[in-house]
Amino acid sequence: MVEHRPWLTFLTHAVLISGMLLLVFPIYVTFVASSHSLDEITSNFSLLPGSHLVENYTRALNVGSKDVGATVGTMMLNSLIMALGITIGKIAISLIAAYAIVYFKFRFRMFFFWMIFITLMLPVEVRILPTYKVAADLNILDSYSGLIFPLIASATATFLFRQFFMTVPDELCEAARIDGSGPIRFFFDILLPMSRTSIAALFVILFIYGWNQYLWPLLITTDESYYTLLIGIKRMLDVGEGQAEWQIIMASTILAMIPPVLVVIFMQKQFVKGMTETEK
């Protein structure tokens, strides 16, 4: 701090605390609602936690909301499989693609590089119908492969690894070659262990990305047993003229936030690194 200004210090903390309250408020209300019964929510909603917390969460996890046909437990498992599938898939194929592009000279190298680059410009949102048609033709609607594979090509991960490999000293590769190790051995014994921090940073970003996917699962899942949790919550809200089961919806919403938020809080260092290095 440059100079001592007590009122300014006070203002600083006041602004920060009100900012935090603004960010927390909707989640607090959701949490409180998830501890009330439906009657308490619809007739006299109080901002203090109620007594139905355990009851609501057990019912959500084991039974689910009416008319959805899948329990929140199942849907969380689907979300987890999709998120981990996307994360691990993206990291794996990007690592080896970046390795080939950096450490090998081969025909069409730059052509492949630009082909990967193009994926950056084509988010699912701009090619909804034809991608759906491809998935339908491949017969992967309503399946885990359908949830995962169309989302695992990633230019950003490939760029990040390429950039990292460029900073690895050439001497390491020379030394490895003199000692007689081939490309596969060099990759597994030297490059992969060195990439640990980049992998961890990407893991955090991609896990959040995968868990939070909404449009693609919405398009390709019609069978309840493949619903992800976010799709399930939307289905619980769509009750038409009936009464939405707010207590279950709110409990599910909290459950949908827990995994990615925990990842951010406990892997904050990797998260910040990932955000600033992938720029997205």
Add this chain to the structure above:
Amino acid sequence: MEKRVVFKHKFLPYLLVAPQIAITIVFFIWPASQAVYQSVLQEDPFGLSATFVGLANFVDIFTDEIYLHSIYVTAVFSLSVAVIAMSVSLLLAAMADRVIKGATAYKTLIIWPYAVAPAVAGVLWYFLFNPTVGIIALYMKVLGYEWNHSLNGGQAMSLVVIAAAWREISYNFLFFLAGLQAIPKPFIEAAAIDGASPLKRFWTITFPLLSPTAFFLIVMNIVYAFFDTFGVIHVITDGGPSNATNIMVYKVYHDGFLGLDLGGSAAQSVVLMIIVISLTVIQFRYIERKVNY
């Protein structure tokens, strides 16, 4: 930049890029080219026959009032989200930059909403403003203001903007804070010795030095508002009431998936692709100066 030392192998490099390239062709390049191809065709709803119609689909969408309205809605939506998210986060970042004690705690507590999915942000705010159970809507009623975003287009737009901006504050905060911390402290100290007040120091020194970060964030916020907010719209308003929140991405989904207008939806996809490509080019021209790919 190229590596001096490389491996030589006949087929291994092709094997290594194969999975990435296969996925790219099957799920990116093929569907995108299909969208371009379909955008110049007129297909009957059963997909039995298609005729080449040139740019007729584009003429159709650009003379369609609903589509023009959707462009306008998208512009209002993305600018509002960018302005709100950036101003709130700049304020918070400027304050957090001053804090010495407890800086990490503040940072953690401000960045976590980034982990909340746009669709979940939609559910949170939808619940708060729900006309029958939402506590903010109920308080407004007590104060004599009738809130019903399923009937009032302006209210619907405000609600989706709030929900979308709320989640984006943490992303902007992280980059603004990093930008602030990169500003050399002697600049600020010299100005303080010359007697400049904190506010003056902010506007004449900090803010100009922060402009590259701000420019980058404007582009990122627009990309976010255009392409990542589908969940917010789908959960809260479904594009309604009477198209008041029908942003372009939602309209592609609606026309193509629910309306089955293949040619029109494909033409809209092509327009969106042109927008993403321009935004990506702007973004990379800027990043080029900072990072060397």
